[in-house]
Amino acid sequence: MSKPQEPEGYASPAMLERRKRILAQARALVSEKGIEGWSLAELAARADVSRQTFYYAFGGKEDVIAAAILDYFEEYERVIPYRAAPGSIDRLIERIVAIGHRNLTIRNYVAALITIYYGRSPELWRTMHDVSSRPHQATIDALAAAGQLQPWVDPAALAEMMVGQTILIANAWLQGRIADDAMIDRMALAVLTELAGSAREETRARTETTIRRITAGGAEAYIASI
Secondary structure, three states, rough: OOOOOOOOOOHHHHHHHHHHHHHHHHHHHHHHHHOOOOOOOHHHHHOOOOOHHHHHHOOOOHHHHHHHHHHHHHHHHHHHHOOOOOOOHHHHHHHHHHHHHHHHHOOOHHHHHHHHOOOOOHHHHHHHHHHHHHHHHHHHHHHHHHEEEEOOOOHHHHHHHHHHHHHHHHHHHHHOOHHHHHHHHHHHHHHHHHHHHHHHHHHHHHHHHHHHHHHHHHHHHHHOOO
């Protein structure tokens, strides 16, 4: 007698594959049409899934967009060839360089993410902010643990300001006010300037030295030297 087939659960290979396909198509639609220019019916058709399967896996449109953003950030994070220690300033610069190169190849998707950041959905803003602020928060937490932040600094507020600087620069780049070959350096320098103004003497001096080196030779050359 053959073994009865078990019901397919959320974590089954088939469901995970469908989930991956839905998220990939959601990112493609966001890149092609922005946030508002497509429907769940269009997404379900492109991902070749039923509406029932879609709602079972995600729920609503904001849920799938949030999941697609989170999935993409985590997937890309796993392949960044970090050399610097977690929580270090150099690790933060490594990530800015890697993400900057990625952004140069996905201009429309970055434009959609900027729309989310300045949009009216608290859920999507929170997802965008959380994934963007993680590396900043790791560096800030390490500095706080070492007693290297000024006593008036709110770590969460500092992380938000650092993310805000990168968003402003990305927006200026999208508008053509910052050239492709200057965007990564501008992001690194903006984040480091926020950090230098919030750090105590030892870290501030080290950060200022890093700023001078990036200003002189660029963030990629700096990363290559560490």
